[in-house]
Amino acid sequence: MKIRLKYVVEDIDRHGNVRLYFRRNGKKIRLPGPVGSQDFLAAYQTALAGESRPNLQPSKKLGHIVPGSVRALCIEYFKSAMFRELDPRTQKVRRSILERFCEHKSDGEKPFALLQPKHIRKLRDEMMDRAAAANGMVKALRQLYTFAVRYDLHDRNPASDVEYLASKNPDGFHSWSLDEIEKYEEKHPVGTMARLALALALYTGQRRSDLVQMGKQHVRDGWLIFTQHKNRNRHPVRQEIPIVPELQRIIDRTHGTGDLTFMVTAFNRPFTSNGFGNRFRKWCNEAELPQCSVHGLRKAAAARLAEQGCTEFEIMAITGHRTSKEVTRYTRAASQKTRAESALKRITGERN
Incomplete structure (x- = not known):
């Protein structure tokens, strides 16, 4: 029996290979095959929920999204009103920061409940030469775990115990004379x-x-x-x-x-x-x-x-x-x- 899902289309490339896509509102998102596989269904559910970022979709490179992982928590956060109420530019920046965190040494596949302040502090210290970027990472994780606590997905915010690095230029942008x-x-x-x-x-x-x-x-x-x-x-x-x-x-x-x-x-x-x-x-x-x-x-x-x-x-x-x-x-x-x-x-x- 052939499985038919809403918004799923098949395209055949010039080599005769069948490619699967989620097509909706004029946008196409590549889906992993075969149809009905665990990776396919997970990617389909993610696309259906409105998440079109390939970095957070199942793929041969990233594999199946592990339930209870940091990456899975990010996906839930991106679907929440707490995230969607942010300014579009803020959404883009925060999403990018969290995606990089997930890609760092496969941190995104680790259980989010086991993340401790010492882990975040260690990564922060590795970025000491880029204090602003390090602080941005800490801030993004604070917001991610604020979401987790607020939605009863976790009972603490490990990033709130991590201090920001001192800026090399505490006064920020140069003020004109x-x-x-x-x-x-x-x-x-x-x-x-x-x-x-x-x-x-x-x-x-x-x-x-x-x-x-x-x-x-x-x-x-x-x-x-x-x-x-x-x-x-x-x-x-x-x-x-x-x-x-x-x-x-x-x-x-x-x-x-x-x-x-x-x-x-x-x-x-x-x-x-x-x-x-x-x-x-x-x-x-x-x-x-x-x-x-x-x-x-x-x-x-x-x-x-x-x-x-x-x-x-x-x-x-x-x-x-x-x-x-x-x-x-x-x-x-x-x-x-x-x-x-x-x-x-x-x-x-x-x-x-």
């Missing part, structure tokens, strides 16, 4: 798309994913009103930021702004977030500022607000941060400078 801003402005005058990009970043303090979406439709009575792209599906942050006169002047004098977005490519199309990052990198290099980046302008904007005496909550109202932790890191140097100036003024006043 006033001299660097002036140097960029000299190279890219008002009217160019490069200058508009600088002004939008500096006078709104937003991430590049928000900058590329800003347009005329977000302007209401001299205010920019929009919802930040990051966490827009889970914890949306609605922003209302006044357009300062200098920013409005630059917008008005910029040639070739788009209908839906202020910034457009040479083909009059909106930038993607990554495309804008690459283009801004080129503009910085043209101004001989290799150490500067668009994210550094977000830090510079927060630092300038701190130097003007703004409180953390006032700065958060501009940047859209939900907690003061990141704002404090952004403005640490500026706050120290402001406090030092205030302290010396007090001493001078007392003597006078």
Whole structure:
């Protein structure tokens, strides 16, 4: 008796070999044969559940997915609402990290219940030369086991006991100085798309994913009103930021702004977030500022607000941060400078 399963199709290659595929919504996923085998049925169930990543499907290279393994836990995690509610980019990054973990010395085939902090710590230490990647791995495992505990698949989170490595650059991206801003402005005058990009970043303090979406439709009575792209599906942050006169002047004098977005490519199309990052990198290099980046302008904007005496909550109202932790890191140097100036003024006043 021939087995017929929904969405399973057969293709014959040029050598006459029969190949099996799961075809749905215009996508095809290769299935291992023969039809009805254990590997085939496991791969079919995975594809049917919506998991199209070949790294986590049964294959001749990886073999059958072991029940109770780390890889099996990953598959369940990827199907959960906890994972699917994440931003698409976050999903992609986290999935990639967990897949690499599974492939490392076949760790994915080991029982997830036996993973201990010492195992994670050992792998973390092997990545000491890449602290950011090591910390990303620890963070991904924390989230994986948070899922396992929350869904009663496990009773503890071994990754939560593993410390992050100290970053070689605790302050993160370089924050632009006033001299660097002036140097960029000299190279890219008002009217160019490069200058508009600088002004939008500096006078709104937003991430590049928000900058590329800003347009005329977000302007209401001299205010920019929009919802930040990051966490827009889970914890949306609605922003209302006044357009300062200098920013409005630059917008008005910029040639070739788009209908839906202020910034457009040479083909009059909106930038993607990554495309804008690459283009801004080129503009910085043209101004001989290799150490500067668009994210550094977000830090510079927060630092300038701190130097003007703004409180953390006032700065958060501009940047859209939900907690003061990141704002404090952004403005640490500026706050120290402001406090030092205030302290010396007090001493001078007392003597006078």
